[in-house]
Amino acid sequence: xxxxxxxxxxxxxxxxxxxxxxxxxxxxxxxxxxxxxxxxxxxxxxxxxxxxxxxxxxxxxxxxxxxxxxxxxxxxxxxxxxxxxxxxxxxxxxxxxxxxxxxxxxxxxxxxxxxxxxxxxxxxxxxxxxxxxxxxxxxxxxxxxxxxxxxxxxxxxxxxxxxxxxxxxxxxxxxxxxxxxxxxxxxxxxxxxxxxxxxxxxxxxxxxxxxxxxxxxxxxxxxxxxxxxxxxxxxxxxxxxxxxxxxxxxxxxxxxxxxxxxxxxxxxxxxxxxxxxxxxxxxxxxxxxxxxxxxxxxxxxxxxxxxxxxxxxxxxxxxxxxxxxxxxxxxxxxxxxxxxxxxxxxxxxxxxxxxxxxxxxxxxxxxxxxxxxxxxxxxxxxxxxxxxxxxxxxxxxxxxxxxxxxxxxxxxxxxxxxxxxxxxxxxxxxxxxxxxxxxxxxxxxxxxxxxxxxxxxxxxxxxxxxxxxxxxxxxxxxxxxxxxxxxxxxxxxxxxxxxxxxxxxxxxxxxxxxxxxxxxxxxxxxxxxxxxxxxxxxxxxxxxxxxxxxxxxxxxxxxxxxxxxxx
Numbered sequence: 001x002x003x004x005x006x007x008x009x010x011x012x013x014x015x016x017x018x019x020x021x022x023x024x025x026x027x028x029x030x031x032x033x034x035x036x037x038x039x040x041x042x043x044x045x046x047x048x049x050x051x052x053x054x055x056x057x058x059x060x061x062x063x064x065x066x067x068x069x070x071x072x073x074x075x076x077x078x079x080x081x082x083x084x085x086x087x088x089x090x091x092x093x094x095x096x097x098x099x100x101x102x103x104x105x106x107x108x109x110x111x112x113x114x115x116x117x118x119x120x121x122x123x124x125x126x127x128x129x130x131x132x133x134x135x136x137x138x139x140x141x142x143x144x145x146x147x148x149x150x151x152x153x154x155x156x157x158x159x160x161x162x163x164x165x166x167x168x169x170x171x172x173x174x175x176x177x178x179x180x181x182x183x184x185x186x187x188x189x190x191x192x193x194x195x196x197x198x199x200x201x202x203x204x205x206x207x208x209x210x211x212x213x214x215x216x217x218x219x220x221x222x223x224x225x226x227x228x229x230x231x232x233x234x235x236x237x238x239x240x241x242x243x244x245x246x247x248x249x250x251x252x253x254x255x256x257x258x259x260x261x262x263x264x265x266x267x268x269x270x271x272x273x274x275x276x277x278x279x280x281x282x283x284x285x286x287x288x289x290x291x292x293x294x295x296x297x298x299x300x301x302x303x304x305x306x307x308x309x310x311x312x313x314x315x316x317x318x319x320x321x322x323x324x325x326x327x328x329x330x331x332x333x334x335x336x337x338x339x340x341x342x343x344x345x346x347x348x349x350x351x352x353x354x355x356x357x358x359x360x361x362x363x364x365x366x367x368x369x370x371x372x373x374x375x376x377x378x379x380x381x382x383x384x385x386x387x388x389x390x391x392x393x394x395x396x397x398x399x400x401x402x403x404x405x406x407x408x409x410x411x412x413x414x415x416x417x418x419x420x421x422x423x424x425x426x427x428x429x430x431x432x433x434x435x436x437x438x439x440x441x442x443x444x445x446x447x448x449x450x451x452x453x454x455x456x457x458x459x460x461x462x463x464x465x466x467x468x469x470x471x472x473x474x475x476x477x478x479x480x481x482x483x484x485x486x487x488x489x490x491x492x493x494x495x496x497x498x499x500x501x502x503x504x505x506x507x508x509x510x511x512x513x514x515x516x517x518x519x520x521x522x523x524x525x526x527x528x529x530x531x532x533x534x535x536x537x538x539x540x541x542x543x544x545x546x547x548x549x550x551x552x553x554x555x556x557x558x559x560x561x562x563x564x565x566x567x
Contacts, residue, residue: 013039023035033056051081054067067091096147102132157185221240320344400432413433416444519548
């Protein structure tokens with residue numbers, strides 16, 4: 001019998017490179033990365049492919065990896081590849097290594113004074129030189145520490161921990177006297193702490209350095225309003241109205257400030273200008289509608305909220321406020337000024353939560369009747385489980401599971417397409433759909449892509465169960481064979497599945513199979529009150545006692561409460 005030879009079919013690097021480029025053009029960056037990695041693995045000495053690989057890595061946020069690829073090109077493959085130096089400059093700028101970025105931009109200009117990126121590099125060199133001068137010529141490492149202190153200060157401000165924010169910001173300003181954003185935040189922090197004179201003095205310091213600074217001018221208006229100094233407030237508002245920044249954040253600051261000061265006409269003009277800068281932002285659409293409403297332009301406000309219904313259906317703001325505008329215009333509702341907040345009023349949120357608590361208290365069968373008779377209840381359920389992702393969402397899920405409420409299938413399917421829901425909650429929701437008998441497949445938004453998932457009969461996501469997880473279970477069952485009188489297979493499997501599902505998607509990496517298998521047997525013994533020591537299992541599986549202890553702690557950290565319940 002003649003032996004058949006199997007000739008492996010392998011693609012060339014250019015094939016994968018071209019395929020990567022096609023996916024890149026379609027915006028599928030992760031898929032493009034997968035194929036370009038195949039290309040560079042086949043042709044590791046191709047500097048052009050490596051350069052494009054580095055660019056894609058940077059695009060996906062893998063800055064350090066991108067820089068290491070670029071450095072490999074200039075150090076080992078092609079020292080004259082000038083565009084690599086520009087790429088390195090951009091990478092270091094991205095991670096705020098200012099001096100390092102400047103070094104590489106200058107290197108690029110020395111090699112390619114008339115290159116493709118020369119004009120941009122010259123502009124960046126000029127800008128970075130100014131920044132370094134403003135930063136007292138501090139080294140990148142020192143600046144990084146200062147930026148971290150400033151980031152922490154902003155977090156303290158968000159948590160209203162103003163004393164800690166003050167300490168951090170004072171340290172930043174002492175080391176970087178011309179750090180305008182830090183000075184503005186320090187001014188605000190002093191204001192929140194009741195030190196309004198210091199706040200005003202700091203805002204004026206910023207304006208002495210940068211007369212048209214939007215934040216300092218707006219902050220001063222807030223301070224004068226608080227003090228009731230109308231003459232200075234009026235002058236400050238006139239200054240603000242003359243500022244016409246193209247920057248979206250600055251335009252928003254002006255509109256927000258005028259709204260806070262109840263300057264309705266000025267706020268309306270400012271929000272209209274903001275909407276012209278970015279008409280796609282649903283928050284701006286809503287706030288402009290509020291400004292129009294507060295100026296009694298009810299028809300315009302209603303039209304904007306109608307537009308919001310199409311652009312941001314998830315928050316239900318458009319429906320709610322559209323009705324207010326129409327009812328106010330028709331005299332059904334008394335006119336009251338609306339706050340400039342991108343959220344439903346607290347009383348409306350409370351009303352919806354009360355409806356959900358009432359729904360949860362319904363007996364089995366009554367809930368389904370309520371769903372059939374009230375067309376709005378599903379929208380309210382969807383809103384509340386999106387609003388409160390922990391307590392109420394769990395209560396609603398439990399009721400759906402317990403009473404097999406298939407009528408809410410559409411709500412859950414819609415819920416797992418939301419971008420702001422954690423992956424593990426979406427997977428829990430997919431299991432819920434499976435439990436109530438909703439037909440597969442289930443479409444879930446994960447990692448920016450809508451993915452189709454199905455659930456296997458044993459309750460595990462298809463294509464999610466990894467080979468090494470199965471190996472741990474099989475190893476444990478093999479080692480336990482003939483050692484235990486009572487049936488153990490189902491309990492071991494349940495413990496392991498519980499652990500995987502509880503820790504998913506952050507399941508710990510499985511290194512040595514034997515260690516996890518020993519830890520799994522130890523967990524079984526704890527659950528079933530069997531006498532065993534970690535030393536005995538260490539000898540049995542030929543691993544260290546400390547490694548079993550470590551993995552056992554990890555398992556119990558996820559399912560330990562169930563162990564305690566059994567004990």
